[in-house]
Amino acid sequence: MTDATDLKILIADDEPLAAERLQMMLAKIGGVHLVGTAHDGESAVRMAEALSPDLVLLDIAMPGLDGIEVARALSRQETSPAVVFVTAFDQFAVAAFDVAAIDYLMKPVDADRLGRAIERARAYVEGRGQEQAIAERPAAGSPWLEEFWASDLSGLVRIAARDIDRVTAERDYMRLHVGKRSWLIHHSMTALEEGLDPELFVRLHRSAIVRRDFIAGFSRNASGRWIARLGDGEEQPVGRLYADQVRAIAGR
Structure with missing residues (x-):
């Protein structure tokens, strides 16, 4: 049995x-x-x-x-x-x-x-x-997701949403980046965009969400496309559908 x-x-x-x-x-x-x-x-x-x-x-x-x-x-x-x-x-x-x-x-x-x-x-x-339970039941008193649980070699790791630098899509999974570490979770980008506080996070690409205060600046490449410079020195291309986000952040 x-x-x-x-x-x-x-x-x-x-x-x-x-x-x-x-x-x-x-x-x-x-x-x-x-x-x-x-x-x-x-x-x-x-x-x-x-x-x-x-x-x-x-x-x-x-x-x-x-x-x-x-x-x-x-x-x-x-x-x-x-x-x-x-x-x-x-x-x-x-x-x-x-x-x-x-x-x-x-x-x-x-x-x-x-x-x-x-x-x-x-x-x-x-x-x-x-993760599914958290997505279905946001923290009491808040309409936004405040934490995630991800698997690690040691078991389960609690990740506070406010600590996430950026989220990148990997097929049917999302990778949460926190400093030099990252974890995979089984979520959709749309669900995360709807669940994360828009005062803290912004979607810059169909496969990327970034914490607003992790954005160090913006520049344009040779083709005129916006590129976000991030706090860890990485660059995140801004999707053409999300160019308005750059103007909103920059107050233009």
Whole structure:
């Protein structure tokens, strides 16, 4: 019998021995429930849609859709599962995190390392529930979002909205930048724009929201497009649809 709070896991790996080894390691980890095993990319997508796993342990080199393509397909689901890549190839790490993978494990997988990845995925799934609850219930007395919860290696991290320097979009995820650190959360840019206090934040691009007092100045590039200079030295192009925001900030 499984507990309702168990982390539901789907394995997607075309190597039977590799999949069996993962199954054996999962059997020794508490609080998890294996819902199925897929042996190619298309099956992984279909099974994820049917079984709604919390986490997919996903190989990269598979027949049909490869693991990166599977992760992209999963990200389009209404509630997409967390993804941990399990592969023999290290050259796909950058591509893996471009599709917001929670972790990247190299074969042969170490049991302790798998355990840490599972806990990281659990923190992510629990944190996503926290984020959704926060989005639905702003702080008492305030119509605006005042905090977020994001997953970290240590568990869940509370991030005060007023501490966020900027927000950038990464497909179906948003990255909250605070100083030199950043965290991914599962939100839409539109929901964040509507939820963040417009006295504190301004949208400058379809994929970027910036805290107003983090903007150090504006300049124009050779084509006449506005560029925001930020407090950390980075530059943020201003989308043409948001040029009026520059004039409003500058009082013009």
